[in-house]
Amino acid sequence: MASRPRKRRKALGGLAPIAFISLGLYTLWVIYPVFASATLSLTDARTNRQTMSFVGLENYTRMFSDPRLGRTFAFTLIVTILVTLVSNVGGVLFAMMLNNQAKNYKVMRTLAFIPQVLSGVVVAFMWRMMFNQNGLINSSALKYGWLDAPINWLGTREMATFCVCVTVAWASTAFCTVVYMAGLQSVPPELMDAARVDGAGPIKRFFNVTWPMLAPATTTCVVLGLIGALKLYDILAVLTSGGPANSTNSLAYYVIAVAFGNGHTGYGAALGILLLVLTAAVSAIATRILRKRETNL
Amino acid sequence: MNAKLASRSGRLAGGWVVTAVFCFPIYLAVVNAFKANAQIKSDPLGLPNPFTFSNVITALSRPDHLIQTGLVNSVVITSATVALLIPLSSATSLWLFERSARVKGILTGIFALGLMIPPQVGLQPTVQVLKAMGLMNTYPGLVLVGISGGYFAFAVFVYVGFLHTVPKEILDSARVDGAGDLRVWWSIVMPLMRPATITVAIFVGLWTWNDFLGPLIILGPTQGQTITVAMYLSLGASAVSTDYGQVYAITLIAALIPLIAYLFCQREFVAGLTSGAAKG
Structure with missing residues (x-):
C-alpha cells in the first residue's frame, strides 16, 4: 500500500510525447511571442522596410509625447472600472431575482443568459442598430415624443464612451449573473434561516450572509471582468472604430491600429508590452485583495 | 396569507x-x-x-456567398480546434497531474500566464512565425494558434481541477490491470473526465466561433472568413448602414448556431459556464 504512491509518481510516462508536443506548441504560440514582442519593442521595426535597428527605450519614451495615449489610457480605465462595477452589481441583483426553482424563473434564466453565448460582434451590431442616428432609440423616442431632437449617441466623446460602456456592461452582466447564480446556490439555506430567526431584515441578511458567501464568485467576476475589459477589441471595432476623434480608442484597440494599421511594428510592440504590464498589475492586485476577502469568511 | x-x-x-x-x-x-x-x-x-424572409434570402444570395462560406468556415475551424485541443490538453493534464509538486507548480504558473495575456500582445511575432512556416492566411494556421494558446491553458486548468476530484483509488486501479499508458488515458480516464471535456468543448467552441481578432488578422480580409468576421466585413465598420433588414438578418444568422446549441444543451452550458468560469 505504501509503495503505491511512489510508483504512481513515475506513472503515465507514455503520455510524455503528447505532453511535450503540447508544451512545445504552447511555448511557440504563447511564451515566445511575448519575448519576441519585448525584443521588437526595442527596435524601430516597421512593416514597410526590411531593416531594423536597436533604439533602446525610444519607443517607451515616445509614449509620453504621444498625444493620443492620454485619452486612450483614460478611456481604457473608465470602461474597465465602470463595466466591472456595473456588471457585478447588476449580476448580483439579477441572480438574486432569478434564484427561484419555479418554472417561470427557469424561463427567465434561459433568456437572461443568452448574451453570454453571443459574440462581441453580434452584441455590438445589436446595440449599434439602436444607437444609430436614425436607430431604434432615436426613432422611437421621437415618435412617442420623448425627445425633441435626435441624440447623436455615437457622435460625441461622452455619448460614445457611454454607449461602449452600456454595450460591454450588458454582455458582461449576463456572464456575472451566471456565476453569481451558481454562487447563490451554494449558500446554505440553514444560514439564511438562522439569520432570519435572529431577526435580520432582508438588507442585513444580504450584507451579513449572502454577500460574504458570494466572495469566490465575486473574485471570478471581477478578475475576469477586468481582464476581459482590458483586452476588449470586437465591440469597439463594430460600435465606434475608436472614434469619434480617437475618444473610444482603448489601449488594446490602439495596439492593433498602430501595429497592423500603421505598420509601426516597434512602437506597436511597446504598446503591447504596456498593455501586458497593465493587465498583469490590475489582475494581480485584484486577485490579491479579493482572495484575502475570501479567506476572511 | x-x-x-x-x-x-x-x-x-x-x-x-x-x-x-x-x-x-x-x-x-x-x-x-x-x-x-x-x-x-x-x-x-x-x-x-x-x-x-426577404432579409434572410437577400443575405444568403449575395454574389460573394460571404455568409454561407462564413458559416461553413466557422463550423470547420471550430470543430477542428475542439477536436484537436481535447486530446492534446487532456493527455497533457493527466501527465502533469502525475508529476512532482515542483514541476506541477512551475507549469501551472506558466499556464496561468497564458490565461491572462491579452491576445494583442504577441500577435505581431505570431504573424511572423506563421509567415515563416507558410501558414499565414491559412485555416491550419488559425487552428494551430487556437489549439495551443490561451484556450489550451484554460483546458489544462479544467482537466487538472477535475482530476483532483477523481478518487485516487480509481486512477490506481486503472493502472493495476497492466494497460498501457495511452489506453489508461483514452479508455479509462477520458470517460471519467466527461464533464470536464464537455466544459472544455463548450468554452473553446464558443470562444473559437465568436473570436474576431484572430481570424481577422490571421486569415486576412481576402481569405474566406469565419462568420463572425464575415459579418463585420459585409456590414462595414461605418455606423451608417441604411439596409437595416440586412444588418438584423445577418446578425441573427451569425448568432443562430451558438444560440440553438445553447437552447438544446442548456443544462450542460450553464454547468460548463459556471465550473469553467471558476477555473478561469
Missing part, C-alpha cells in the same frame, strides 16, 4: 419586467430580421407584419 401571495406575484412580475428589459436588444434583433425595411422604420418595436 394574502400578503404572502401578493409579494410572491409581485416578485414574479418584477422578475419578468427586468428580464424583458434586459433581453430587449435580442427581441429587436429577432423581430426586425423578419420585417421589411419600411416597417423597421415606421414600427421598429412591433412584431413583423407582414412576416417576411
Whole structure:
C-alpha cells in the first residue's frame, strides 16, 4: 500500500510525447511571442522596410509625447472600472431575482443568459442598430415624443464612451449573473434561516450572509471582468472604430491600429508590452485583495 | 396569507419586467430580421407584419456567398480546434497531474500566464512565425494558434481541477490491470473526465466561433472568413448602414448556431459556464 504512491509518481510516462508536443506548441504560440514582442519593442521595426535597428527605450519614451495615449489610457480605465462595477452589481441583483426553482424563473434564466453565448460582434451590431442616428432609440423616442431632437449617441466623446460602456456592461452582466447564480446556490439555506430567526431584515441578511458567501464568485467576476475589459477589441471595432476623434480608442484597440494599421511594428510592440504590464498589475492586485476577502469568511 | 401571495406575484412580475428589459436588444434583433425595411422604420418595436424572409434570402444570395462560406468556415475551424485541443490538453493534464509538486507548480504558473495575456500582445511575432512556416492566411494556421494558446491553458486548468476530484483509488486501479499508458488515458480516464471535456468543448467552441481578432488578422480580409468576421466585413465598420433588414438578418444568422446549441444543451452550458468560469 505504501509503495503505491511512489510508483504512481513515475506513472503515465507514455503520455510524455503528447505532453511535450503540447508544451512545445504552447511555448511557440504563447511564451515566445511575448519575448519576441519585448525584443521588437526595442527596435524601430516597421512593416514597410526590411531593416531594423536597436533604439533602446525610444519607443517607451515616445509614449509620453504621444498625444493620443492620454485619452486612450483614460478611456481604457473608465470602461474597465465602470463595466466591472456595473456588471457585478447588476449580476448580483439579477441572480438574486432569478434564484427561484419555479418554472417561470427557469424561463427567465434561459433568456437572461443568452448574451453570454453571443459574440462581441453580434452584441455590438445589436446595440449599434439602436444607437444609430436614425436607430431604434432615436426613432422611437421621437415618435412617442420623448425627445425633441435626435441624440447623436455615437457622435460625441461622452455619448460614445457611454454607449461602449452600456454595450460591454450588458454582455458582461449576463456572464456575472451566471456565476453569481451558481454562487447563490451554494449558500446554505440553514444560514439564511438562522439569520432570519435572529431577526435580520432582508438588507442585513444580504450584507451579513449572502454577500460574504458570494466572495469566490465575486473574485471570478471581477478578475475576469477586468481582464476581459482590458483586452476588449470586437465591440469597439463594430460600435465606434475608436472614434469619434480617437475618444473610444482603448489601449488594446490602439495596439492593433498602430501595429497592423500603421505598420509601426516597434512602437506597436511597446504598446503591447504596456498593455501586458497593465493587465498583469490590475489582475494581480485584484486577485490579491479579493482572495484575502475570501479567506476572511 | 394574502400578503404572502401578493409579494410572491409581485416578485414574479418584477422578475419578468427586468428580464424583458434586459433581453430587449435580442427581441429587436429577432423581430426586425423578419420585417421589411419600411416597417423597421415606421414600427421598429412591433412584431413583423407582414412576416417576411426577404432579409434572410437577400443575405444568403449575395454574389460573394460571404455568409454561407462564413458559416461553413466557422463550423470547420471550430470543430477542428475542439477536436484537436481535447486530446492534446487532456493527455497533457493527466501527465502533469502525475508529476512532482515542483514541476506541477512551475507549469501551472506558466499556464496561468497564458490565461491572462491579452491576445494583442504577441500577435505581431505570431504573424511572423506563421509567415515563416507558410501558414499565414491559412485555416491550419488559425487552428494551430487556437489549439495551443490561451484556450489550451484554460483546458489544462479544467482537466487538472477535475482530476483532483477523481478518487485516487480509481486512477490506481486503472493502472493495476497492466494497460498501457495511452489506453489508461483514452479508455479509462477520458470517460471519467466527461464533464470536464464537455466544459472544455463548450468554452473553446464558443470562444473559437465568436473570436474576431484572430481570424481577422490571421486569415486576412481576402481569405474566406469565419462568420463572425464575415459579418463585420459585409456590414462595414461605418455606423451608417441604411439596409437595416440586412444588418438584423445577418446578425441573427451569425448568432443562430451558438444560440440553438445553447437552447438544446442548456443544462450542460450553464454547468460548463459556471465550473469553467471558476477555473478561469
